[in-house]
Amino acid sequence: MEPIIDLKNLCKSYGSHVAVDQLNLKIPHGEIFGLLGPNGAGKTTSILMMLGLTEPDSGSAIVCGYDATRNPIEVKRKVGYMPDNLGFYPQLTGLENLVYMARLNGLPEKDIIENARRFMELVGLKAASDKPASSYSRGMKQRLGLAEVLIKKPELIILDEPTLGLDPNGVKEFLELIKSLQQEQGLTVLLSSHHLHHVQQVCDRVGIFVDGKLLATGDLPTLSHELFGNTGVETSIYLTQVPMDADVLKDKFSSFPELNSLTISGVNLQFNTTEDITPKLIRRLIESGLDIQAVSQKQYGLDEIYEKYFEKNTNLTPEHESD
Amino acid sequence: MKAISESHYWATNKNNSKENYQLSPFKVMVRKEVSDHVRSWRFILLLALVVLTFFASLYISMSNIRATFTNTNDPDHAFFYLKLLTATDGSMPPFHILMSFLAPLLGITMGFDAINSEQNSGSLTRLLAQPIYRDNILLAKFYSAMLIIATLFISLTLLMIGGGLFLTGVRIEPQEFLRILAFALLTMVYVGFYLSLSIMLSVAFRHAATSALTALGIWLFFTVFYPIVVNLAIRAFLPDAAYLTQSETMAYNELILSIMRIAPGQLYSDAATTMLMPSIRSLGPMSMEQLSGAIPLPLPLRESLLIVWPQLSGLLAGSIACFALSYYLFMRREIRS
Structure with missing residues (x-):
């Protein structure tokens, strides 16, 4: 058509x-x-x-x-x-x-x-x-x-x-x-x-x-x-206690092809993934015997996309209301 | 707002058929414009002014009609209805002279904000987003105003004839009727020129005040300043008449008249006077040789029309030129407000 x-x-x-x-x-x-x-x-x-x-x-x-x-x-x-x-x-x-x-x-x-x-x-x-x-x-x-x-x-x-x-x-x-x-x-x-x-x-x-x-x-x-490449979804998972060995923990997620990076800072685990795989991440953490306190996720919205495009092409501030 | 599914909003439109009555977009626009004019206070005020002027001059003419009618020295004395429009006791100018002032105002009032007000209010973009031709908007503005002007002058003409018949019982001669009708048409053309000019200015200028002031400026220039400028130029450049031969004087007079006739008001006055006074045989200078032997009889209507034809053509050409220019400007105009 x-x-x-x-x-x-x-x-x-x-x-x-x-x-x-x-x-x-x-x-x-x-x-x-x-x-x-x-x-x-x-x-x-x-x-x-x-x-x-x-x-x-x-x-x-x-x-x-x-x-x-x-x-x-x-x-x-x-x-x-x-x-x-x-x-x-x-x-x-x-x-x-x-x-x-x-x-x-x-x-x-x-x-x-x-x-x-x-x-x-x-x-x-x-x-x-x-x-x-x-x-x-x-x-x-x-x-x-x-x-x-x-x-x-x-x-x-x-x-x-x-x-x-x-x-x-x-x-x-x-x-x-x-x-x-x-x-x-x-x-x-x-x-x-x-x-x-x-x-x-x-x-x-x-x-x-x-x-x-x-x-x-x-x-x-x-x-x-297109804009953020493979860093489309950011998931933060807060554990109840600090993990014993960071490298061992990272190894547990190395088989996930969607995972770009994992940053561990105290009880906070920050996953950068190409798509939303939060349930898989939670399941793997529970299987590893870790207790989860909270989960938060940041996905790039239109605001970020728009501003990123604008930054790339002009030195001006975009005019919009992100109410 | 209700959900769209709550009723069949377009149900009736789906049943469109040829039998369904539809108005053409041009007619729709004309109807709306006529209604806007009729309801606008500025038009009502000017209409009242024209009607009052008409009745005042008619009253004065009626008061003096006996003296005018019995004045056998006046070759036009037998034209009772023409005398109603031209006779005066000097307390106020005759109707056709007053109209040479009022008619431009009527035209300017009806056209000075035709396009720019629509553009400034944002309605022009909405209008042009509908399936209508752009030039139809301009044409509808002109046509609707002319329709009202024609209605006004034809009504006044019929009112005058009816009033004359009712008050005096004097029957109108066909030639008189045609002359009065020609005068009304001439006045419409004259108003049409200023209407066309003001519409053009409304396309050219973004602000209605600018277009109104420019139109009034042009009218004032031609009515007041232009004759003064021409007179000054004549005094400065033309040789002393005492040193001129008769043919040179005639040639200079022709030249002066031609320069004066650039003013639309002059064209209208010439033509209106000729139509309302059948005894006028020429609008240019005449030598004694030309006058000698001429029978002092009123001209037939056809001859008078031949005399005013250049004036009428001039006014029509001016109106068409202004309309063509507004068309050109409007068609190329960016419509974003």
């Missing part, structure tokens, strides 16, 4: 500033893909090129089977886009804003009002449907934006910083809704965000963008493996 997004050597410059440099990306149907990167990394420019709203200097963007540069109308018919800077017509109510967008998408007049009310209810704005959009909070605007994206029944949803300005509960609900959309409706979601934690919660794969370049794509274990 052809990918829903297929970007090949996509480039865009503004004067001497290279916004997007040789972007190659394939996103299959039904996936939630997260685009990560600091401000000015080229995420929004890439999204706009996918929608045919900005013309690339070179390369091609095939979205939902259509060339976004040559056939932007067909692409926009199948893609729901929620921009980061959401602006609604303040003089219209939330419902009227939604109905307007539904009409622009050619939805049958007969069902528009009914459908719009349903989607207002879906995003939790039923009570505020008839209030002017100017009175909406940032969170309410995000919800209205999502309703607008969904009402056209898109094949692909592109969300640019969708959790910006939402309270923690709102973020949780929003992400759950996105996840359920993907699972139940088979929608593909492309999500750009600074909130690494949020991306980690819902995305199947992520792409890391720095200075217009997509440095890496993949799921978390793959990215972790």
Whole structure:
């Protein structure tokens, strides 16, 4: 099956500033893909090129089977886009804003009002449907934006910083809704965000963008493996007493191919392994007659992966919130 | 937020059929723009100003209509309805002169923030992410404003004719009706020029205040300063009329008029006066030889239209040029707010 997004050597410059440099990306149907990167990394420019709203200097963007540069109308018919800077017509109510967008998408007049009310209810704005959009909070605007994206029944949803300005509960609900959309409706979601934690919660794969370049794509274990090699998982096991002979203890784990290193400092045994083999380690320690006090594990998360990529490519501090 | 599985949100959309009534995106945008204009306070205020001006000038004309109608020295005295628009006792200028000031304001008010306000509020990105052509947005803005302007002037025209009929019982001649209609169309074209100009400025400038001030500056320049500048230039560069032959004087006068006609207001005044005063036979200087033997009769409508055709073409060309420039700028515009 052809990918829903297929970007090949996509480039865009503004004067001497290279916004997007040789972007190659394939996103299959039904996936939630997260685009990560600091401000000015080229995420929004890439999204706009996918929608045919900005013309690339070179390369091609095939979205939902259509060339976004040559056939932007067909692409926009199948893609729901929620921009980061959401602006609604303040003089219209939330419902009227939604109905307007539904009409622009050619939805049958007969069902528009009914459908719009349903989607207002879906995003939790039923009570505020008839209030002017100017009175909406940032969170309410995000919800209205999502309703607008969904009402056209898109094949692909592109969300640019969708959790910006939402309270923690709102973020949780929003992400759950996105996840359920993907699972139940088979929608593909492309999500750009600074909130690494949020991306980690819902995305199947992520792409890391720095200075217009997509440095890496993949799921978390793959990215972790690429970056940290065989030091992907760190397990600390605390014993009840200091082991008698460290070398003998190390010999007991030498047959484990996943083990990179073992550091013994007092009662603390630190294992570096290529994958999570904690149960095996515990079993071997118990077989050796040692009593275990506590076990802790550190796995490299998106925060570490992101920062590592950023350090490798720039001298700047990444802009993100790791809440 | 509810779980998506709770109801079939798109159930009705799945049953789309050709029979289902759908509006084209262009019509949807026009409807929304018309509704926005009608509901906006600035338009309501300006509309009130135009309507008040119309009724005030009509009242003054009606008060003096008897004297005007019986003044046989005036070759246009028999055109009762045209006189309603042109007759005045000097207390206030006639309606068509007032319109040469008010019409640009109407056009500027309706277009100065057409695009930049949408871009600044972030709604332009949302709008362009829908399956609509980019130029349709520009066209919808222009079309909706022109629709309102046309409705306004046609209503005023019909109101005037109806009011005249009701108050005096004088039947309107077809030629008068057509002249008044032509005047209304001319006024629409004049408003259309300033509308087109202000839409272009709203594309060119990011801030609505900048585009509004620039449009007002252009209007003020052509209305107030341009005639002064032309007069100063004439005094500085043209030779003393006493040393010129008749043909040289005629040539210089033609030149001065041509320079003056760069101003859209001059084009409108020339054309409006010709349409409302059938006795006007030429808009340029005429020699005594040309005038001698001419029968002092009002011109037929066709002849008057021939006289104003260059003025009308000039206004239309200006509007089209401004619209083409806004199209060019808008199509190449980066839409990120």
